[in-house]
Structure formats: C-alpha cells, structure tokens
Amino acid sequence: xxSVTQMEGPVTLSEEAFLTINCTxxxxxYPSLFWYVQYPGEGLQLLLKATKADDKGSNKGFEATxxxxxxxxxxxxxxxxxxxxxxxxxxxxxxxxxxxxxLTFGGGTRVxxxx
Amino acid sequence: DSGVTQTPKxxxxxxxxxxxxxxxxxxGDLSVYWYQQSLDQGLQFLIQYYNGEERAKGNxxxxxxxxxxxxxxxxxxxxxxxxxxxxxYFCASSGRQGTNTGELFFxxxxxxxxx
Numbered sequence: 001x002x003s004v005t006q007m008e009g010p011v012t013l014s015e016e017a018f019l020t021i022n023c024t025x026x027x028x029x030y031p032s033l034f035w036y037v038q039y040p041g042e043g044l045q046l047l048l049k050a051t052k053a054d055d056k057g058s059n060k061g062f063e064a065t066x067x068x069x070x071x072x073x074x075x076x077x078x079x080x081x082x083x084x085x086x087x088x089x090x091x092x093x094x095x096x097x098x099x100x101x102x103l104t105f106g107g108g109t110r111v112x113x114x115x
Numbered sequence: 116d117s118g119v120t121q122t123p124k125x126x127x128x129x130x131x132x133x134x135x136x137x138x139x140x141x142x143g144d145l146s147v148y149w150y151q152q153s154l155d156q157g158l159q160f161l162i163q164y165y166n167g168e169e170r171a172k173g174n175x176x177x178x179x180x181x182x183x184x185x186x187x188x189x190x191x192x193x194x195x196x197x198x199x200x201x202x203x204y205f206c207a208s209s210g211r212q213g214t215n216t217g218e219l220f221f222x223x224x225x226x227x228x229x230x
Contacts, residue, residue: 032217043117043205043221044158051217089158093217102148102171103207103219107157 006106023090031092033073121222133194140208147189152203
C-alpha cells in the first residue's frame with residue numbers, strides 16, 4: 001500500500017535558523033506529493049505541492065523537490081520565523097479516478113520557533 | 116478560509132452516546148472526505164463520498180457511518196462512543212467539476228471529547 005514517513009518532532013529552532021523536515025514515501029504508482037501545514041487551532045492548509053519527478057514546489061519561503069530516485073520530498077526553509085510554528089504534514093495521492101483521491105498523510109512534525 | 120464548514124466546532128459527550136458531525140463542502144466540490152486526528156495517530160482517513168455515493172473506505176469503525184446528501188453536505192455519525200473516540204474530526208472536499216488536482220480543502224475540524 002501507500003505510505004508516508006516523516007521525521008518525528010518536535011523540532012525546536014531559533015528564529016532565522018534553517019529548517020529541514022524529512023519525508024519519504026512508498027507508493028504503488030506515480031504519486032503527487034504535498035506539504036500541508038496546521039497552525040494552532042486551525043485546519044490543514046496546503047503549503048506546496050509537486051506532481052512529477054524533479055518538480056520543485058515553493059510557497060512562503062518553503063521549498064520541496066520531488067525526488068523519485070530517493071522517493072523523498074523533504075521540506076526546507078532557509079530562515080524561519082516565530083509565525084512558522086505549526087505542525088507540518090507530508091502527504092501523497094494517486095490521481096487515478098476522476099472522482100478524486102484521498103490523501104495519505106505522514107504522522108506530522110511539530111515545529112516550534114523561538115524568538 | 117478554505118470554504119469548507121464544519122459544525123459543531125466542539126462537542127463534549129459521555130461514553131455510549133451518539134453524535135453527528137456535519138460538513139458543508141466548498142461550493143461546487145463533489146467529493147467529501149472524513150479524517151480523524153488523534154494525538155498519537157496522526158491523520159487517519161475514514162471515508163470518501165463523491166456526488167452522494169461512497170467511493171473509498173479507510174479505517175472507519177463499524178460504529179461510525181457517514182452519508183452525503185443531494186445538496187452535497189455530509190454527516191459523520193459516531194455511535195456507542197468510547198473514550199478512545201476523542202479526537203479532532205476533519206472534513207475535506209475536492210473535485211469541482213472538471214478538475215482533479217489532488218489538493219484537498221480542509222475545514223477547521225470538530226473536536227470531540229468523550230468523558
């Protein structure tokens with residue numbers, strides 16, 4: 001089956017530090033990959049996505065590159081802010097059916113950025 | 116604002132009781148998904164409906180059931196509640212006619228506490 005593994009948190013950083021959250025996946029087909037973010041007390045929001053190998057998704061200073069050879073989609077940000085404190089989820093879907101497909105999520109990584 | 120509305124936001128009930136969670140999808144979205152987020156288990160996919168029909172089933176207990184109505188809103192019914200059912204229940208939607216990008220749009224969740 002399909003699965004997503006991401007590094008466990010919490011990850012605690014100082015402001016302006018470099019952030020990396022590792023994500024690897026197992027899929028029976030050719031998935032699309034996503035990073036979602038959940039701020040305290042809120043639902044999940046799409047942060048970025050990539051649909052094919054070597055695609056780079058980027059948003060709000062975050063980046064992730066779809067690496068088919070290593071089945072990875074690591075999230076990076078060069079300089080974090082306190083406002084980046086949240087839980088980050090890596091996810092995949094296989095776009096097979098026109099009716100849409102569920103997302104399979106990793107366990108989430110809590111990030112805490114201190115001033 | 117994702118456009119997905121969930122009610123109630125918070126619910127406290129006792130073991131053995133039954134509750135209904137409601138979700139209104141984004142305007143035009145045909146698919147509705149339900150996820151359970153527990154403290155130690157991340158996001159677990161429960162069930163998906165597309166245009167009123169069940170399309171995919173995940174780790175949904177027999178005590179739980181869902182449906183999608185002609186106006187596309189969905190309800191998740193949880194019965195014979197146990198302490199372990201305490202969780203955040205998310206609804207997500209996707210699939211405006213003619214589109215399937217893989218992205219899901221999440222509501223803010225319904226937090227269920229079973230005492």
